[in-house]
Amino acid sequence: MSTSHRPLRIALIAGESSGDVLGAALLAELRRRHPDAEFAGIGGPHLASAGMQCWADAEELAVMGLSEVLRHLPRLLRLRRQIRERILAWQPDVMIGVDAPDFNLGVERWLKQRGVRTIHFISPSVWAWREQRAEKIGESADRVLCLFPMEPAIYARHGVDAVFVGHPLADQMPLEPQVTAARSALNLPPDATVLGMLPGSRGSELRMLAPTFLSAAALLLRENPQLLIAVPLATPAIEHKWEALLAAHPDRELLQPALHVYTRHAQEVLTAADATVLASGTAALEAMMAKRPMVVAHRISPVTYAIVKMFGMLKTDVYSLPNVLAGRQLIPELMQDRCTPELIAQELRRALASTSDFERNVLPTLTALHQQLRRDAASRAAESVLELTGLTA
Numbered sequence: 232m233s234t235s236h237r238p239l240r241i242a243l244i245a246g247e248s249s250g251d252v253l254g255a256a257l258l259a260e261l262r263r264r265h266p267d268a269e270f271a272g273i274g275g276p277h278l279a280s281a282g283m284q285c286w287a288d289a290e291e292l293a294v295m296g297l298s299e300v301l302r303h304l305p306r307l308l309r310l311r312r313q314i315r316e317r318i319l320a321w322q323p324d325v326m327i328g329v330d331a332p333d334f335n336l337g338v339e340r341w342l343k344q345r346g347v348r349t350i351h352f353i354s355p356s357v358w359a360w361r362e363q364r365a366e367k368i369g370e371s372a373d374r375v376l377c378l379f380p381m382e383p384a385i386y387a388r389h390g391v392d393a394v395f396v397g398h399p400l401a402d403q404m405p406l407e408p409q410v411t412a413a414r415s416a417l418n419l420p421p422d423a424t425v426l427g428m429l430p431g432s433r434g435s436e437l438r439m440l441a442p443t444f445l446s447a448a449a450l451l452l453r454e455n456p457q458l459l460i461a462v463p464l465a466t467p468a469i470e471h472k473w474e475a476l477l478a479a480h481p482d483r484e485l486l487q488p489a490l491h492v493y494t495r496h497a498q499e500v501l502t503a504a505d506a507t508v509l510a511s512g513t514a515a516l517e518a519m520m521a522k523r524p525m526v527v528a529h530r531i532s533p534v535t536y537a538i539v540k541m542f543g544m545l546k547t548d549v550y551s552l553p554n555v556l557a558g559r560q561l562i563p564e565l566m567q568d569r570c571t572p573e574l575i576a577q578e579l580r581r582a583l584a585s586t587s588d589f590e591r592n593v594l595p596t597l598t599a600l601h602q603q604l605r606r607d608a609a610s611r612a613a614e615s616v617l618e619l620t621g622l623t624a
Contacts, residue, residue: 238267242323246292246331249513251275260613340371397606413502427504432465446572449482506582524582
Protein backbone atom coordinates (compact mmCIF):
# COMPACT_ATOMS: atom_id res chain seq x y z
CA MET A 232 0.00 0.00 0.00
CA SER A 233 3.04 2.25 -0.11
CA THR A 234 2.73 5.52 -1.96
CA SER A 235 5.48 7.87 -3.05
CA HIS A 236 3.90 11.04 -1.66
CA ARG A 237 3.79 10.10 2.02
CA PRO A 238 6.20 8.68 4.62
CA LEU A 239 6.53 4.99 5.39
CA ARG A 240 3.59 3.93 7.57
CA ILE A 241 3.88 1.02 9.98
CA ALA A 242 1.08 -0.31 12.16
CA LEU A 243 2.22 -2.17 15.24
CA ILE A 244 0.35 -4.09 17.95
CA ALA A 245 2.33 -5.11 21.04
CA GLY A 246 0.86 -7.22 23.80
CA GLU A 247 2.10 -6.88 27.39
CA SER A 248 5.27 -5.29 28.75
CA SER A 249 7.75 -7.62 27.01
CA GLY A 250 6.14 -6.96 23.61
CA ASP A 251 6.20 -3.24 24.34
CA VAL A 252 9.97 -3.35 24.98
CA LEU A 253 10.76 -5.48 21.91
CA GLY A 254 8.47 -3.41 19.71
CA ALA A 255 10.13 -0.18 20.86
CA ALA A 256 13.59 -1.52 19.95
CA LEU A 257 12.35 -2.42 16.47
CA LEU A 258 10.62 0.94 16.06
CA ALA A 259 13.79 2.82 16.98
CA GLU A 260 15.78 0.89 14.38
CA LEU A 261 13.16 1.47 11.67
CA ARG A 262 13.06 5.18 12.52
CA ARG A 263 16.86 5.34 12.28
CA ARG A 264 16.59 4.14 8.69
CA HIS A 265 13.43 6.13 7.89
CA PRO A 266 13.34 9.20 10.21
CA ASP A 267 10.01 10.42 8.80
CA ALA A 268 8.23 7.05 9.21
CA GLU A 269 4.86 7.05 11.00
CA PHE A 270 3.90 4.43 13.58
CA ALA A 271 0.50 3.74 15.11
CA GLY A 272 -1.34 0.92 16.87
CA ILE A 273 -1.44 -0.65 20.32
CA GLY A 274 1.52 -0.21 22.66
CA GLY A 275 2.72 0.57 26.16
CA PRO A 276 5.02 3.23 27.64
CA HIS A 277 8.14 2.12 25.72
CA LEU A 278 6.46 2.31 22.30
CA ALA A 279 4.81 5.60 23.22
CA SER A 280 8.21 7.02 24.27
CA ALA A 281 9.74 5.75 21.03
CA GLY A 282 7.23 7.85 19.09
CA MET A 283 4.31 5.55 18.30
CA GLN A 284 0.79 6.94 18.28
CA CYS A 285 -0.97 4.55 20.68
CA TRP A 286 -4.64 4.00 19.86
CA ALA A 287 -4.99 1.61 22.83
CA ASP A 288 -2.81 0.41 25.71
CA ALA A 289 -0.88 -2.88 25.51
CA GLU A 290 -2.09 -3.66 29.04
CA GLU A 291 -5.54 -4.32 27.55
CA LEU A 292 -4.16 -7.48 25.92
CA ALA A 293 -2.43 -8.80 29.05
CA VAL A 294 -4.66 -11.76 29.82
CA MET A 295 -3.44 -15.33 30.19
CA GLY A 296 -5.00 -18.78 30.43
CA LEU A 297 -8.17 -20.09 28.84
CA SER A 298 -10.44 -19.26 31.76
CA GLU A 299 -9.27 -15.63 31.96
CA VAL A 300 -9.40 -15.15 28.19
CA LEU A 301 -13.00 -16.40 28.15
CA ARG A 302 -13.95 -13.86 30.80
CA HIS A 303 -12.44 -11.01 28.75
CA LEU A 304 -13.47 -12.35 25.33
CA PRO A 305 -16.26 -9.86 24.48
CA ARG A 306 -14.00 -6.88 25.25
CA LEU A 307 -11.05 -8.38 23.33
CA LEU A 308 -13.20 -9.18 20.28
CA ARG A 309 -14.60 -5.64 20.28
CA LEU A 310 -11.09 -4.16 20.53
CA ARG A 311 -9.81 -6.43 17.76
CA ARG A 312 -12.63 -5.43 15.44
CA GLN A 313 -12.08 -1.72 16.10
CA ILE A 314 -8.30 -1.82 15.75
CA ARG A 315 -8.19 -3.85 12.54
CA GLU A 316 -10.67 -1.49 10.85
CA ARG A 317 -8.73 1.55 12.04
CA ILE A 318 -5.46 0.07 10.74
CA LEU A 319 -7.01 -0.73 7.35
CA ALA A 320 -8.37 2.82 7.05
CA TRP A 321 -4.90 4.18 7.93
CA GLN A 322 -3.40 2.20 5.00
CA PRO A 323 -0.03 1.11 6.44
CA ASP A 324 2.79 -0.29 4.32
CA VAL A 325 3.06 -3.16 6.79
CA MET A 326 1.38 -4.36 9.97
CA ILE A 327 3.63 -5.90 12.65
CA GLY A 328 2.12 -7.98 15.43
CA VAL A 329 4.53 -8.25 18.36
CA ASP A 330 3.79 -11.30 20.50
CA ALA A 331 0.15 -11.64 21.81
CA PRO A 332 -0.60 -14.31 19.15
CA ASP A 333 -4.18 -14.97 20.32
CA PHE A 334 -5.02 -11.35 19.53
CA ASN A 335 -2.54 -10.45 16.81
CA LEU A 336 -2.81 -13.41 14.47
CA GLY A 337 -6.53 -12.75 13.96
CA VAL A 338 -5.85 -9.09 13.17
CA GLU A 339 -2.99 -10.05 10.84
CA ARG A 340 -5.08 -12.64 8.97
CA TRP A 341 -7.94 -10.15 8.43
CA LEU A 342 -5.58 -7.45 7.17
CA LYS A 343 -3.58 -9.86 4.99
CA GLN A 344 -6.81 -10.92 3.27
CA ARG A 345 -7.37 -7.24 2.44
CA GLY A 346 -3.95 -6.71 0.89
CA VAL A 347 -1.93 -5.41 3.85
CA ARG A 348 1.53 -6.97 4.27
CA THR A 349 1.83 -8.61 7.69
CA ILE A 350 4.69 -9.66 9.94
CA HIS A 351 4.52 -11.55 13.19
CA PHE A 352 7.44 -10.67 15.47
CA ILE A 353 8.14 -13.30 18.13
CA SER A 354 7.03 -16.72 17.04
CA PRO A 355 4.56 -18.48 19.31
CA SER A 356 6.14 -21.50 21.00
CA VAL A 357 5.62 -23.95 18.11
CA TRP A 358 8.43 -26.08 19.54
CA ALA A 359 6.29 -26.70 22.64
CA TRP A 360 2.66 -26.38 21.61
CA ARG A 361 1.17 -28.07 18.53
CA GLU A 362 3.67 -27.64 15.73
CA GLN A 363 0.88 -27.70 13.13
CA ARG A 364 0.01 -24.16 14.27
CA ALA A 365 2.95 -23.04 12.11
CA GLU A 366 0.84 -23.48 8.98
CA LYS A 367 -2.01 -21.43 10.48
CA ILE A 368 0.44 -18.70 11.48
CA GLY A 369 1.54 -18.58 7.82
CA GLU A 370 -2.06 -17.79 6.87
CA SER A 371 -1.84 -14.69 9.07
CA ALA A 372 1.73 -13.51 8.55
CA ASP A 373 3.65 -12.99 5.31
CA ARG A 374 6.78 -13.41 7.43
CA VAL A 375 7.59 -14.55 10.96
CA LEU A 376 10.55 -13.01 12.79
CA CYS A 377 11.95 -15.59 15.19
CA LEU A 378 13.95 -14.91 18.34
CA PHE A 379 15.33 -18.44 18.67
CA PRO A 380 17.48 -20.47 16.26
CA MET A 381 15.41 -23.68 16.31
CA GLU A 382 12.23 -21.97 15.03
CA PRO A 383 12.73 -21.25 11.27
CA ALA A 384 13.23 -24.95 10.46
CA ILE A 385 9.85 -25.75 12.01
CA TYR A 386 8.16 -23.09 9.85
CA ALA A 387 10.04 -24.26 6.76
CA ARG A 388 8.41 -27.70 7.15
CA HIS A 389 5.06 -25.92 6.73
CA GLY A 390 6.10 -23.63 3.87
CA VAL A 391 6.16 -20.46 5.98
CA ASP A 392 8.70 -17.65 5.50
CA ALA A 393 10.50 -17.33 8.86
CA VAL A 394 13.76 -15.60 9.77
CA PHE A 395 15.93 -15.95 12.90
CA VAL A 396 16.87 -12.41 13.92
CA GLY A 397 18.24 -13.10 17.41
CA HIS A 398 16.87 -11.64 20.63
CA PRO A 399 17.00 -7.90 21.42
CA LEU A 400 17.51 -8.67 25.11
CA ALA A 401 20.70 -10.56 24.24
CA ASP A 402 22.05 -7.44 22.52
CA GLN A 403 20.98 -5.17 25.35
CA MET A 404 22.30 -7.16 28.33
CA PRO A 405 26.08 -7.39 28.92
CA LEU A 406 27.84 -10.74 28.57
CA GLU A 407 29.53 -10.07 31.94
CA PRO A 408 26.91 -9.27 34.61
CA GLN A 409 27.59 -6.01 36.45
CA VAL A 410 26.50 -7.09 39.94
CA THR A 411 27.98 -4.17 41.91
CA ALA A 412 26.48 -1.60 39.54
CA ALA A 413 23.08 -3.30 39.70
CA ARG A 414 23.06 -3.25 43.50
CA SER A 415 24.11 0.37 43.53
CA ALA A 416 21.32 1.30 41.08
CA LEU A 417 18.77 -0.44 43.32
CA ASN A 418 20.22 1.01 46.53
CA LEU A 419 20.94 -2.49 47.89
CA PRO A 420 23.90 -3.11 50.23
CA PRO A 421 26.86 -4.71 48.43
CA ASP A 422 27.31 -7.44 51.05
CA ALA A 423 23.65 -8.39 51.72
CA THR A 424 22.08 -11.69 50.68
CA VAL A 425 19.44 -10.69 48.13
CA LEU A 426 16.59 -12.84 46.89
CA GLY A 427 15.01 -11.71 43.62
CA MET A 428 11.30 -12.33 43.12
CA LEU A 429 9.52 -11.94 39.76
CA PRO A 430 5.96 -13.26 40.07
CA GLY A 431 4.87 -12.32 36.53
CA SER A 432 3.88 -9.25 34.53
CA ARG A 433 0.20 -10.17 34.14
CA GLY A 434 -2.50 -9.80 36.79
CA SER A 435 -3.49 -13.46 36.43
CA GLU A 436 0.10 -14.66 36.96
CA LEU A 437 0.48 -12.40 39.97
CA ARG A 438 -2.66 -13.75 41.63
CA MET A 439 -1.57 -17.32 40.95
CA LEU A 440 2.09 -16.99 41.97
CA ALA A 441 2.75 -14.05 44.32
CA PRO A 442 1.20 -15.61 47.49
CA THR A 443 3.23 -18.80 46.93
CA PHE A 444 6.46 -16.91 46.24
CA LEU A 445 5.92 -14.77 49.36
CA SER A 446 5.34 -17.86 51.48
CA ALA A 447 8.59 -19.38 50.18
CA ALA A 448 10.43 -16.14 51.00
CA ALA A 449 8.93 -16.17 54.50
CA LEU A 450 10.36 -19.68 55.08
CA LEU A 451 13.83 -18.39 54.11
CA LEU A 452 13.44 -15.24 56.20
CA ARG A 453 12.79 -17.31 59.31
CA GLU A 454 16.16 -19.00 58.73
CA ASN A 455 17.97 -15.78 57.78
CA PRO A 456 16.28 -12.61 59.10
CA GLN A 457 18.90 -10.46 57.27
CA LEU A 458 17.70 -11.65 53.85
CA LEU A 459 16.55 -8.87 51.50
CA ILE A 460 13.84 -9.48 48.87
CA ALA A 461 13.93 -7.41 45.66
CA VAL A 462 10.71 -7.34 43.61
CA PRO A 463 10.50 -5.53 40.24
CA LEU A 464 6.90 -5.01 39.12
CA ALA A 465 6.13 -4.38 35.46
CA THR A 466 3.56 -1.57 35.70
CA PRO A 467 1.86 0.66 38.29
CA ALA A 468 -1.33 -1.39 37.76
CA ILE A 469 0.55 -4.54 38.76
CA GLU A 470 1.94 -2.69 41.81
CA HIS A 471 -1.60 -2.04 43.07
CA LYS A 472 -2.47 -5.74 42.70
CA TRP A 473 0.79 -6.68 44.47
CA GLU A 474 0.02 -4.38 47.41
CA ALA A 475 -3.42 -5.98 47.82
CA LEU A 476 -1.96 -9.51 47.73
CA LEU A 477 0.76 -8.57 50.22
CA ALA A 478 -1.76 -6.97 52.58
CA ALA A 479 -3.77 -10.21 52.57
CA HIS A 480 -0.73 -12.48 53.13
CA PRO A 481 -0.49 -14.12 56.58
CA ASP A 482 3.29 -13.43 56.78
CA ARG A 483 3.08 -9.76 55.73
CA GLU A 484 4.56 -8.43 59.01
CA LEU A 485 7.61 -10.70 58.64
CA LEU A 486 7.99 -9.94 54.93
CA GLN A 487 7.42 -6.19 54.77
CA PRO A 488 10.71 -5.00 56.37
CA ALA A 489 12.72 -7.20 53.98
CA LEU A 490 10.94 -6.13 50.79
CA HIS A 491 12.43 -3.71 48.26
CA VAL A 492 9.81 -3.12 45.55
CA TYR A 493 10.63 -1.37 42.25
CA THR A 494 8.68 -0.24 39.22
CA ARG A 495 10.30 -2.18 36.36
CA HIS A 496 14.11 -2.63 36.86
CA ALA A 497 13.78 -6.40 36.30
CA GLN A 498 17.22 -6.70 34.71
CA GLU A 499 18.89 -4.90 37.60
CA VAL A 500 17.14 -7.13 40.14
CA LEU A 501 18.05 -10.31 38.25
CA THR A 502 21.67 -9.18 38.12
CA ALA A 503 21.84 -7.97 41.73
CA ALA A 504 20.20 -11.02 43.32
CA ASP A 505 22.14 -13.95 44.77
CA ALA A 506 19.25 -16.13 43.57
CA THR A 507 15.86 -15.44 42.02
CA VAL A 508 12.49 -17.17 41.89
CA LEU A 509 10.52 -16.24 38.81
CA ALA A 510 7.57 -17.09 36.62
CA SER A 511 8.25 -18.92 33.37
CA GLY A 512 8.41 -16.68 30.28
CA THR A 513 10.56 -13.77 29.15
CA ALA A 514 11.80 -13.24 32.74
CA ALA A 515 13.54 -16.63 32.59
CA LEU A 516 15.36 -15.51 29.46
CA GLU A 517 16.40 -12.26 31.15
CA ALA A 518 17.59 -14.29 34.15
CA MET A 519 19.61 -16.52 31.81
CA MET A 520 21.36 -13.43 30.42
CA ALA A 521 21.89 -12.00 33.92
CA LYS A 522 23.73 -15.29 34.58
CA ARG A 523 22.73 -15.61 38.22
CA PRO A 524 21.19 -18.64 39.99
CA MET A 525 17.45 -18.96 39.40
CA VAL A 526 14.46 -21.16 40.11
CA VAL A 527 11.53 -21.13 37.68
CA ALA A 528 8.20 -21.79 39.37
CA HIS A 529 4.92 -21.55 37.52
CA ARG A 530 1.30 -22.53 37.79
CA ILE A 531 -1.65 -21.95 35.46
CA SER A 532 -5.31 -22.20 36.41
CA PRO A 533 -6.47 -25.78 37.10
CA VAL A 534 -9.14 -25.43 34.37
CA THR A 535 -6.56 -24.43 31.74
CA TYR A 536 -4.15 -27.14 32.89
CA ALA A 537 -6.84 -29.83 32.74
CA ILE A 538 -7.77 -28.83 29.17
CA VAL A 539 -4.11 -28.76 28.09
CA LYS A 540 -3.51 -32.24 29.52
CA MET A 541 -6.78 -33.69 28.22
CA PHE A 542 -6.11 -32.71 24.61
CA GLY A 543 -2.36 -33.42 24.64
CA MET A 544 -1.62 -29.83 23.59
CA LEU A 545 1.75 -29.64 25.33
CA LYS A 546 4.57 -31.37 23.45
CA THR A 547 7.41 -30.81 25.91
CA ASP A 548 8.27 -31.60 29.49
CA VAL A 549 10.76 -28.70 29.58
CA TYR A 550 9.14 -25.29 30.09
CA SER A 551 11.62 -22.50 30.73
CA LEU A 552 13.61 -21.03 27.84
CA PRO A 553 17.08 -21.62 29.36
CA ASN A 554 16.30 -25.34 29.55
CA VAL A 555 14.71 -25.43 26.08
CA LEU A 556 17.71 -23.67 24.50
CA ALA A 557 20.20 -25.82 26.41
CA GLY A 558 18.35 -29.02 25.52
CA ARG A 559 18.68 -30.23 29.10
CA GLN A 560 17.60 -29.51 32.67
CA LEU A 561 20.00 -26.64 33.28
CA ILE A 562 17.97 -24.81 35.92
CA PRO A 563 15.31 -26.08 38.35
CA GLU A 564 11.68 -25.93 37.24
CA LEU A 565 8.76 -26.29 39.65
CA MET A 566 5.58 -26.47 37.61
CA GLN A 567 1.91 -26.76 38.58
CA ASP A 568 1.57 -29.08 41.64
CA ARG A 569 5.29 -28.75 42.39
CA CYS A 570 4.99 -24.96 42.60
CA THR A 571 4.76 -24.91 46.41
CA PRO A 572 6.41 -22.68 49.05
CA GLU A 573 8.33 -25.64 50.51
CA LEU A 574 9.83 -26.84 47.20
CA ILE A 575 10.64 -23.28 46.06
CA ALA A 576 12.38 -22.56 49.38
CA GLN A 577 14.30 -25.83 49.11
CA GLU A 578 15.61 -25.01 45.61
CA LEU A 579 16.47 -21.42 46.59
CA ARG A 580 18.30 -22.67 49.68
CA ARG A 581 20.38 -24.92 47.43
CA ALA A 582 21.03 -22.08 44.95
CA LEU A 583 22.15 -19.69 47.69
CA ALA A 584 24.44 -22.30 49.25
CA SER A 585 26.20 -23.64 46.16
CA THR A 586 27.50 -20.74 44.07
CA SER A 587 30.64 -22.65 43.06
CA ASP A 588 28.50 -25.47 41.59
CA PHE A 589 26.56 -22.88 39.60
CA GLU A 590 29.74 -21.22 38.32
CA ARG A 591 31.22 -24.56 37.29
CA ASN A 592 28.19 -26.40 35.88
CA VAL A 593 25.68 -23.77 34.74
CA LEU A 594 27.38 -20.42 34.07
CA PRO A 595 29.42 -21.48 30.96
CA THR A 596 26.24 -22.74 29.24
CA LEU A 597 24.30 -19.58 30.10
CA THR A 598 27.08 -17.48 28.58
CA ALA A 599 27.17 -19.61 25.41
CA LEU A 600 23.38 -19.35 25.02
CA HIS A 601 23.55 -15.57 25.45
CA GLN A 602 26.17 -15.35 22.70
CA GLN A 603 24.07 -17.54 20.39
CA LEU A 604 21.13 -15.11 20.66
CA ARG A 605 23.28 -11.97 20.29
CA ARG A 606 22.69 -11.11 16.63
CA ASP A 607 21.87 -7.37 16.59
CA ALA A 608 18.22 -8.40 16.53
CA ALA A 609 16.55 -5.00 16.13
CA SER A 610 18.72 -4.25 13.10
CA ARG A 611 18.08 -7.66 11.51
CA ALA A 612 14.35 -7.38 12.22
CA ALA A 613 14.21 -3.87 10.71
CA GLU A 614 16.01 -5.08 7.57
CA SER A 615 13.55 -7.95 7.26
CA VAL A 616 10.55 -5.61 7.65
CA LEU A 617 11.86 -3.18 5.03
CA GLU A 618 12.73 -6.01 2.66
CA LEU A 619 9.12 -7.25 2.83
CA THR A 620 7.79 -3.77 2.07
CA GLY A 621 10.12 -3.46 -0.90
CA LEU A 622 12.04 -0.62 0.73
CA THR A 623 15.67 -0.50 1.77
CA ALA A 624 17.40 1.29 4.61
